[in-house]
Amino acid sequence: MTMKTSPVAPTLKIFFTRVLPLLWRLSPRLFAASVAVHLLQAAIPSLQLYWTQALIDAVAAAARQEPGGWSRAGLLLGLQGATFALEHAIRFGGAYVLAATKQKANFELNRSVIDKCARLPLVYFDQPDYYDKLQRVSKGVEYRGVSILEHGFQLLQSVFTIAGFLAILASLHYSLALGMLLLVIPIFLVNIRIGQQKYRQIVHQTPASRRAEYFAELLKGREAAKEMRVFDLFGYMKEQWRTLYWVNAGERIALEKRSLLKQFWTETFSMAVTTGTAFYLLFLTVRGALTLGHFAALTQALATTRHQLIIAVVNLSRIHEEMLFMNEWLAFLALPEETGTERDDAERRKAENGEADEGETKRRKKASREADRSEPIQGDAERLFTERSGGSGSCRIPVSSASGRDPAGISVRGLTFTYPGQAEPTLRDISFDAPAGRTIAIVGGNGAGKSTLVKCIMGLYEPEEGAVSLGGTRIGAGRERYGKFGAVFQDFVRFQFSAQQSIGLGDPERLEDLARAETAASRAGAGEFIARLPQGFATPLGAMFQDGRELSYGQWQKIALSRAFFKDAPYIVLDEPTSAMDPIAEAQLFERFARLAAGKTTLMVSHRLGSCRFADLILVLRDGRLVERGTHDELMRDGGEYARMYATQAKWYLKMNDSRPLASSGQG
Numbered sequence: 001m002t003m004k005t006s007p008v009a010p011t012l013k014i015f016f017t018r019v020l021p022l023l024w025r026l027s028p029r030l031f032a033a034s035v036a037v038h039l040l041q042a043a044i045p046s047l048q049l050y051w052t053q054a055l056i057d058a059v060a061a062a063a064r065q066e067p068g069g070w071s072r073a074g075l076l077l078g079l080q081g082a083t084f085a086l087e088h089a090i091r092f093g094g095a096y097v098l099a100a101t102k103q104k105a106n107f108e109l110n111r112s113v114i115d116k117c118a119r120l121p122l123v124y125f126d127q128p129d130y131y132d133k134l135q136r137v138s139k140g141v142e143y144r145g146v147s148i149l150e151h152g153f154q155l156l157q158s159v160f161t162i163a164g165f166l167a168i169l170a171s172l173h174y175s176l177a178l179g180m181l182l183l184v185i186p187i188f189l190v191n192i193r194i195g196q197q198k199y200r201q202i203v204h205q206t207p208a209s210r211r212a213e214y215f216a217e218l219l220k221g222r223e224a225a226k227e228m229r230v231f232d233l234f235g236y237m238k239e240q241w242r243t244l245y246w247v248n249a250g251e252r253i254a255l256e257k258r259s260l261l262k263q264f265w266t267e268t269f270s271m272a273v274t275t276g277t278a279f280y281l282l283f284l285t286v287r288g289a290l291t292l293g294h295f296a297a298l299t300q301a302l303a304t305t306r307h308q309l310i311i312a313v314v315n316l317s318r319i320h321e322e323m324l325f326m327n328e329w330l331a332f333l334a335l336p337e338e339t340g341t342e343r344d345d346a347e348r349r350k351a352e353n354g355e356a357d358e359g360e361t362k363r364r365k366k367a368s369r370e371a372d373r374s375e376p377i378q379g380d381a382e383r384l385f386t387e388r389s390g391g392s393g394s395c396r397i398p399v400s401s402a403s404g405r406d407p408a409g410i411s412v413r414g415l416t417f418t419y420p421g422q423a424e425p426t427l428r429d430i431s432f433d434a435p436a437g438r439t440i441a442i443v444g445g446n447g448a449g450k451s452t453l454v455k456c457i458m459g460l461y462e463p464e465e466g467a468v469s470l471g472g473t474r475i476g477a478g479r480e481r482y483g484k485f486g487a488v489f490q491d492f493v494r495f496q497f498s499a500q501q502s503i504g505l506g507d508p509e510r511l512e513d514l515a516r517a518e519t520a521a522s523r524a525g526a527g528e529f530i531a532r533l534p535q536g537f538a539t540p541l542g543a544m545f546q547d548g549r550e551l552s553y554g555q556w557q558k559i560a561l562s563r564a565f566f567k568d569a570p571y572i573v574l575d576e577p578t579s580a581m582d583p584i585a586e587a588q589l590f591e592r593f594a595r596l597a598a599g600k601t602t603l604m605v606s607h608r609l610g611s612c613r614f615a616d617l618i619l620v621l622r623d624g625r626l627v628e629r630g631t632h633d634e635l636m637r638d639g640g641e642y643a644r645m646y647a648t649q650a651k652w653y654l655k656m657n658d659s660r661p662l663a664s665s666g667q668g
């Protein structure tokens with residue numbers, strides 16, 4: 001009965017040992033109420049059956065003019081009516097309890113996935129496999145966690161109902177009860193198999209169904225709306241979506257047909273056996289071996305037991321099917337998390353309060369000993385920086401303090417990073433030192449690895465080799481490191497909040513600090529256009545919600561830059577921060593940058609080499625390697641890759657300038 005990929009017993013064990021306790025913890029009161037409701041509902045059919053049997057016999061006795069027959073029959077009818085009324089009330093009460101439990105379970109299961117996503121390393125978000133899992137887990141828990149509850153309660157109810165009915169059947173002969181039990185085994189096996197097939201089908205279909213959703217989003221969403229029209233893409237995209245949709249839908253319909261046919265035949269078989277048994281009971285009644293009441297009760301018991309047994313096994317197999325998804329959810333929650341998450345912080349606080357357990361304390365002490373043994377990065381960094389820049393003759397930037405510790409510089413050693421699933425490293429053996437309070441520009445061609453490098457330095461990606469130190473302290477990738485950075489990414493987010501909030505999100509704890517938002521905006525050059533918005537800083541931004549004001553891309557970029565300034569972080573990463581800004585805004589920003597950055601160490605990625613002139617140090621990347629470093633003047637003097645790129649850009653501007661007089665002279 002066990003399957004290679006998803007054995008029934010362990011899966012059901014996890015249901016009873018992990019999922020049920022978890023659902024209990026959601027709300028013990030609601031859970032207990034649900035159990036009580038289902039137990040009562042389970043007891044009612046047996047009770048009704050007893051009333052029915054007694055009523056029929058009482059009516060038969062009354063018809064035979066036996067004394068007290070009619071009053072007994074009347075009493076039994078009243079009891080039967082009262083039981084119906086009770087069932088009615090329980091049904092409605094139960095529906096309410098279930099609805100409330102569903103909402104709670106829905107919230108908690110979704111919350112668990114949201115919390116987990118926040119603690120996962122960024123690298124997961126670059127893997128299609130992760131999105132497949134996330135899709136199944138998110139879509140799964142939304143209704144599976146809840147329906148597992150429903151099936152669980154229905155199973156509980158059926159088991160109790162069945163127990164009562166089997167007792168009635170066994171009272172005549174044990175083989176009747178046993179036969180009924182044996183009869184449902186094929187139904188159970190068929191349903192378990194169907195559940196497994198459906199699960200495997202969903203796993204196999206997830207990539208295609210995500211792709212179909214992607215096409216649907218292109219067809220319906222705002223992001224692609226312009227290009228969809230201009231390039232007349234609706235026909236092509238709709239065809240792609242239609243094909244993917246029907247590949248999956250066709251497979252589902254086929255599996256559904258096979259499943260229903262199997263269910264039909266197994267249930268037909270059980271129905272035929274039950275009907276045969278009812279004929280045998282009729283034979284016994286005619287021969288006088290059974291009373292009329294017994295005959296009625298037993299035939300009803302047979303039909304109901306069969307029906308309830310089918311319900312029970314179907315519920316059991318549904319639980320199994322849903323548990324296959326819940327297992328995936330449990331595995332998702334068990335994925336390794338990045339360091340420096342809230343959970344880590346809680347542990348650290350515990351340790352600080354002396355609450356950490358012995359093992360944890362040992363682990364931390366070991367880690368701290370290892371950190372002590374590690375290279376004295378900052379001293380080395382400064383030495384290296386001076387040596388390398390001096391040695392190559394390419395950099396005369398004074399380090400912040402020749403002898404003392406650099407308070408907030410960045411030191412990178414031997415950093416090598418490969419994206420998951422890639423054969424070649426994207427970054428190879430990168431080492432450099434960024435002195436405190438300086439601006440370091442990173443330049444290079446498309447795909448050279450600039451964005452990847454800044455993400456590795458921030459601790460958003462964990463490199464397979466190398467170390468990063470901030471202010472002389474080696475800090476592992478994770479929140480502890482990226483928490484020290486403010487950033488404007490190439491693909492910054494256009495938060496559909498008010499202007500103030502959108503900037504204040506740079507530091508959620510000071511979200512409401514309007515004065516701070518105003519200062520940050522004016523530093524980023526966003527103050528003027530925000531002041532012109534209908535409600536100033538209170539204006540909702542973006543076109544997604546009511547009364548929102550859409551901004552130009554450059555204005556959005558200024559909001560993103562304001563957000564980076566809003567956060568009081570010692571380090572700033574600016575990945576193409578001015579790509580959409582007008583030349584005047586860009587020039588103003590860079591002219592004031594030393595003052596704006598206010599002593600922060602800044603890493604800036606830019607293709608506009610003119611804007612790198614002001615940088616204290618320029619790093620040139622090619623194919624993931626650091627090939628040149630120095631100031632603008634030094635690199636120009638060296639006549640290497642940077643000088644060539646700069647000359648190309650400059651030539652373009654000069655040509656433009658040259659062509660103007662030509663054009664005008666031509667006209668004149």
Ligand SMILES: Nc1ncnc2c1ncn2[C@@H]1O[C@H](COP(=O)(O)OP(=O)(O)OP(=O)(O)O)[C@@H](O)[C@H]1O
Pocket residue numbers: 126419420422426444445446447448449450451452453
């Ligand atoms: N998430 C990812 N998964 C796998 N490879 C990636 C991923 N992101 C980037 N790459 C690859 O890594 C290389 C470096 O990309 P990166 O974005 O760091 O380059 P870049 O120098 O910032 O380029 P650009 O100037 O075009 O922004 C590229 O070859 C790119 O294809």
